[in-house]
Amino acid sequence: MQVISLKSNSKLIKGMTYEAYSFDNSISNSNSRNRQYIEINGFGWYLCKNFTDTNGNPLPQTKYVNPNKPVRQTITSSDVNLKPGDIVVCNSDKFKYLVKNGKYRVTDVKNQTTWSANIKLEGYSRSIKFTNWAFRKLSLQESRDLALSQVFDQPENFSVEFVRKFDKEQNKSKVLIQALAKSILDPYRHQLDVIDWTIEKTKYQGFTKEDFESILNLPLSEVLKIYENSLNN
Numbered sequence: 700m701q702v703i704s705l706k707s708n709s710k711l712i713k714g715m716t717y718e719a720y721s722f723d724n725s726i727s728n729s730n731s732r733n734r735q736y737i738e739i740n741g742f743g744w745y746l747c748k749n750f751t752d753t754n755g756n757p758l759p760q761t762k763y764v765n766p767n768k769p770v771r772q773t774i775t776s777s778d779v780n781l782k783p784g785d786i787v788v789c790n791s792d793k794f795k796y797l798v799k800n801g802k803y804r805v806t807d808v809k810n811q812t813t814w815s816a817n818i819k820l821e822g823y824s825r826s827i828k829f830t831n832w833a834f835r836k837l838s839l840q841e842s843r844d845l846a847l848s849q850v851f852d853q854p855e856n857f858s859v860e861f862v863r864k865f866d867k868e869q870n871k872s873k874v875l876i877q878a879l880a881k882s883i884l885d886p887y888r889h890q891l892d893v894i895d896w897t898i899e900k901t902k903y904q905g906f907t908k909e910d911f912e913s914i915l916n917l918p919l920s921e922v923l924k925i926y927e928n929s930l931n932n
Contacts (some may be wrong), residue, residue: 700763702737702750710742720768722747724758740765781808781816781829781836786845786857787875791833795903796823796859798867802837802845804857822858863905874904875914876922 700719707713722737724747735747735759747758781787785805792799797820807819809826817828837845848855860867866872882888882897891899894915898906914922 700760701753702758703753703755704745704870705749705751708745711739711745711763716753717742717750717766717908719750719763721762721764722758723762724760726760740768774932781805781811781818783807784843787818787820787829787834788837789833790835793903794827795864795905796861797827799865802855802857803859820859822860865904865910868904870929871910872914873926875906875911876929878904878906878928879911 701716702719702753703716704711704713711717718740720738720740722735724735724737736744737742737747737750750758754760783806785807786802787798789797789801789803791797797803804821805818806821807826809817811817814831817826818829819826845855865871865874878897878901882893882900885896885900888896894908894911897911898908914925915923
């Protein structure tokens with residue numbers, strides 16, 4: 700459901716249209732101690748009274764859940780039950796060689812508890828800590844789909860590749876500009892220049908100074924144009 704914000708704040712702009720993920724604007728909720736809130740896609744929770752529908756009418760007095768709202772994975776202790784041969788998905792972008800959303804095959808499992816384990820991945824000799832924030836196991840349906848694709852489609856490689864994270868990025872300009880922007884705004888840059896601080900704070904990307912040469916000599920207007928275009932790719 701599309702809604703219009705009646706107020707501006709640090710994230711939203713008055714008069715702009717946003718996608719509502721859910722809200723409870725029912726009459727029963729208005730008489731309870733819980734206030735009526737609406738969840739806006741990517742922005743958080745706000746009061747229902749500060750939004751209208753796209754026709755300018757108050758939100759309907761009902762409970763609403765967007766059918767396209769992503770389902771959050773419930774983490775339980777049963778999620779950690781690993782054995783060699785299992786395929787896991789990396790949830791984090793903070794590893795030097797592991798790609799976020801990449802699939803990897805487990806070759807060894809040690810010190811397994813209900814919440815974590817020390818694992819080794821195919822092609823990588825170092826032990827890595829498996830936790831539910833950094834990895835997840837494939838669901839049963841994902842495992843079935845993967846088994847079929849391995850037979851009928853081009854087989855996937857589940858080994859760790861020792862290639863710079865940055866070299867695997869599809870949109871290098873976007874990654875560079877976002878990393879620079881964070882470095883510029885970081886108040887803890889010490890005596891390092893912006894480029895050196897960007898390299899230091901994003902070691903998992905494996906940046907070098909040469910990576911930034913493609914944008915450093917461009918005027919600001921051109922850099923902004925490149926970034927705007929990168930958002931559509």
